[in-house]
Amino acid sequence: MEHQDESLRYFHKKTADEGAHTRKLVWRIFWILLAVTSLEILLGLYYKEWELSWNFVKTTFLLLTVAKAYLIVAYYMHLKHENSFLIKIIAIPYIVLAVYLTLLVLNEGIYSDLMERWLW
Amino acid sequence: MSQHNHTAVKSDWSGGISPFKTSYGKLMMWFFLVSDALTFSGFLVAYGFYRHYFIDVWPSAENVFTHFPFLHGNHPLLYVGLMTFILIMSSVTMVLAVESGQRLYKKGVKIWLSLTIVGGLIFLGSQAWEWGHFIKGTEAGSVQLSTGYYQLPDGEVKSTDGVIARWSDSTKQELILPWKNKDDAYYTVNGTELVNLTKKATQVQGANLTVNEYGHKLFGNFFFFITGFHGLHVFSGVILNLIVLLNVFKGTYEKRGHYEMVEKVGLYWHFVDLVWVFIFTFFYLI
Numbered sequence: 001m002e003h004q005d006e007s008l009r010y011f012h013k014k015t016a017d018e019g020a021h022t023r024k025l026v027w028r029i030f031w032i033l034l035a036v037t038s039l040e041i042l043l044g045l046y047y048k049e050w051e052l053s054w055n056f057v058k059t060t061f062l063l064l065t066v067a068k069a070y071l072i073v074a075y076y077m078h079l080k081h082e083n084s085f086l087i088k089i090i091a092i093p094y095i096v097l098a099v100y101l102t103l104l105v106l107n108e109g110i111y112s113d114l115m116e117r118w119l120w
Numbered sequence: 121m122s123q124h125n126h127t128a129v130k131s132d133w134s135g136g137i138s139p140f141k142t143s144y145g146k147l148m149m150w151f152f153l154v155s156d157a158l159t160f161s162g163f164l165v166a167y168g169f170y171r172h173y174f175i176d177v178w179p180s181a182e183n184v185f186t187h188f189p190f191l192h193g194n195h196p197l198l199y200v201g202l203m204t205f206i207l208i209m210s211s212v213t214m215v216l217a218v219e220s221g222q223r224l225y226k227k228g229v230k231i232w233l234s235l236t237i238v239g240g241l242i243f244l245g246s247q248a249w250e251w252g253h254f255i256k257g258t259e260a261g262s263v264q265l266s267t268g269y270y271q272l273p274d275g276e277v278k279s280t281d282g283v284i285a286r287w288s289d290s291t292k293q294e295l296i297l298p299w300k301n302k303d304d305a306y307y308t309v310n311g312t313e314l315v316n317l318t319k320k321a322t323q324v325q326g327a328n329l330t331v332n333e334y335g336h337k338l339f340g341n342f343f344f345f346i347t348g349f350h351g352l353h354v355f356s357g358v359i360l361n362l363i364v365l366l367n368v369f370k371g372t373y374e375k376r377g378h379y380e381m382v383e384k385v386g387l388y389w390h391f392v393d394l395v396w397v398f399i400f401t402f403f404y405l406i
Contacts, residue, residue, distance in 0.1 A: 003123045007143040011378040014222040020218050030212045037208065037400075044182070044405050058406055065401040069394055074213050076390045083141035085132070086150070094154050098161045105169050112173055 029075045036064050123385025149384045153391045156353075160395050163349070164402050168341045177283055179335030179405045187253050200404045203246045204396065211393040218386040221379025227367065229382055233365045236389065240358040248350050254343070255278045257326030262286040262333040263295060266320040272299060272307055280317070284324065284335050298335065343403065350399055353392045360385045 014022070040061060047057045074080035079087055122318025132139040140147055169222040171178050182196035189199075213235040265280040272278060278299060294310040295317070301307060309317055324333045332340035362386050373379045 002388055005376055005378075007145065007380045008145050008377055010138070010141060011380065013224055014219075019219055019223045020226075021325055022222075023216065026215050027221065029210065033208050034205070037204055038400075039403055041197050044197050061401055061405045065397060068397050069177065072211070072394045072397065076211055076393075077315065083139075086140040086142060086147070087226070089140070090150050090154055093399060094157055097158055100157075101161060101165050109169055112169075113308050 025075065027070050031067055033071060038069055040064055134380060138207060143380060145380065145384055146387070149387050150186050155385060156391065157395075160346075160349075160398070163346050164344075164398060167346065167402060170338050170342070174336045174338065176211060177336045179332075179339050184254065184334045184339075185250065185404065189249070197404060199246070199250065202232070203243060204400050206239055206243050206246065207393050207396050208245065210236050211390055213239060214386050214389045218349055218379075218383050221373070224374070224379065226371075226374060228255040229368050230365070233361060233368065233382065237358055237361050237365065238387075240354055240361065244354055244358070247347065247354075251344075254327050254340075257324075257333045259288045260290045260292060261322045261325035262322055264324045265317065265329060266322075268320075270297070270317065272297075272301075282337075284333065286333070294394075306363065311402075345404070346399060350392070350395055353395065357385070357389050360388065 042058065043052075043057055047054070079090065121135075138144070138147070141187045185200060186194045186196050187199060188195040213232045217232035219235060220232060226290075263285050265283045267281045267287060268279075269277050270280050278301075283298060285295045285297050286297050288304050288308060293314075295314055297309060299307055323330050326333055327340040327343075329337075329344065330339055331337055353382050364381050368371060368379075369379065373381060
């Protein structure tokens with residue numbers, strides 16, 4: 001049997017219409033990303049003048065960052081339209097380990113004063 | 121009977137096909153990106169930990185990165201905003217190259233992939249410019265205090281060992297200490313108190329791995345390490361894009377009948393953009 005390129009099996013040529021639809025989506029996501037980034041910069045520059053509390057601004061930054069990350073992974077990296085097993089095997093290990101690491105440092109970080117007294 | 125059994129167990133997981141409905145190469149690129157994402161998470165969490173541990177003497181990025189080409193004065197966030205825009209833009213051109221590849225439209229892949237490479241190179245140049253200014257530092261520089269203690273006006277005693285204090289202006293008559301009073305303003309010293317405090321102090325200008333005129337040296341270390349590691353990713357991304365572009369020109373993918381390689385480097389390139397989104401937030405905004 002003749003060797004067949006494995007990747008070819010999962011390749012489906014897109015039509016011109018599908019392409020136009022994808023391009024429209026790409027540009028829409030671009031404008032959202034640009035707007036969110038501009039909003040972040042404006043917040044960073046003027047939050048004192050607008051008399052917003054730093055905790056509120058900080059939380060907003062974190063939420064907007066996660067939103068941008070979602071848009072990039074879901075639409076630009078196309079993960080949203082992949083097979084559901086692929087989505088799970090990529091998203092679940094990363095989210096579980098990243099959240100675990102963050103909580104671990106937040107929780108155990110309070111002992112770092114103790115650690116310093118031990119070491120010196 | 122055997123025919124019946126055969127169809128009953130035939131599922132996504134019975135072998136012969138990918139249960140993820142994707143090729144080996146793309147799947148492995150995703151696995152690599154997950155592990156790389158965890159590496160960057162580790163760096164950023166470590167940064168967050170040390171930042172809070174030394175919260176007293178940690179510099180604020182808006183006081184560090186204030187330059188903009190051809191403009192004078194203080195422009196915090198503007199330059200890094202431009203860098204972010206360049207990287208988002210190169211992500212758009214990359215996704216358009218991938219889209220052209222899915223339609224087997226060679227000319228489109230050539231144009232968009234070339235523009236992505238240009239965007240990556242501009243980003244690398246901007247980063248070099250930013251590093252240059254950080255390493256060179258300000259004209260007045262700052263002072264690194266030596267071992268000893270200083271009593272704040274409210275009675276609290278602080279260790280001055282290795283603490284960085286910045287001059288309030290270029291006349292160097294007044295030092296801004298890194299500690300704040302109740303009204304959120306920094307304490308300052310001048311006159312004889314200043315002379316006593318700086319007897320054994322050293323003058324510091326710019327930033328490197330052992331000292332940093334803007335504040336705690338770990339700020340510089342983390343900045344160089346994390347943005348440097350990200351820059352290395354951008355650089356290798358540019359190289360990978362160049363190799364793929366050469367293959368597009370040679371017609372390698374046309375012969376194969378698909379442009380999956382463009383999709384794979386595309387995934388890598390978007391990941392680089394994704395990491396920058398987080399660096400932008402944790403280093404420059406917060």
